[in-house]
Amino acid sequence: MNKATVFIVMGVSGCGKSTISQLLADKLELPYFDGDDFHPEENVLKMSKGHPLTDDDRKAWLIALNTLAIENAKKGAVIACSALKEVYRNTLQNSVEDNLTFVYLKGTFEEINKRMQARKGHFMPAGLLKSQFETLEPPKNAITVSINDTPAEMLATILKQLA
Template structure:
């Protein structure tokens, strides 16, 4: 169980396309017993259409999507005050690329827009963790060539890699970095780190 003292926590499993964030997020959801949402499902239709046509998203496209992710987490974890708190999960996982620090700041509630000089959002009591699996560009490209029926194109992966500002533990709030490896190894290391962060203990 998760410690009663632990704050409501949004866990963002982040990375470029091909990093395995959706698969990892679903696995961690099962291991930790908390909800999972694939952030791709929260994109507005215009974003999906743009990516499907091979065009990368810009900050104007991403901002409403990132805000929707945070709003979804707040609604799920904190509610509107009308539903009993015991019916809400203590944490949830959302897979989201979260490539730039400014995107992560927006998801953390540190800023109200993608502008680094914008005022912060009102305090919500929501803690945000970013879990990043560090995968090499060569491996990401190999995985992309194996994927079928996904809207992400090779040129868009290159754009994502150019955009990526790798999070660094200790220099950015709430960041957990796990090195790539075998699927089970990565899942085990990530689950162990999250259990520690969430105050998980055996029932």
């Protein structure tokens, strides 16, 4: 397996980060953390009202997730986090560069929008998906997985690339 022990499963809202993160964590016997749980209340409120977050809004959240990665660098963890921009990913990997791997769940706007229209009970409205795609800077150094595969196939692809 890859020497990295902290995995950031990333992508826009609705791409399957929570599902794939939980599957990966279970398979590797690592703790799983949903990055959404670390958003300050004001961020959740802002997004639930249909307003995209700014870089300033995300700063404390990204630092909290980086702290979580540092705390788990030796034992390992799987963290679901959008990590849309390279600068966000730089913050997330600060002080854990050698122990962190990004897993990018890649899909088109149309594919993910269809999923989000069917999703109920999430604070992130489907209307913000466009802003996420506008913000997205696809990672250059990540395990990239198509969201068109089943969750089991996606997990197998990730594990194969880690081998």
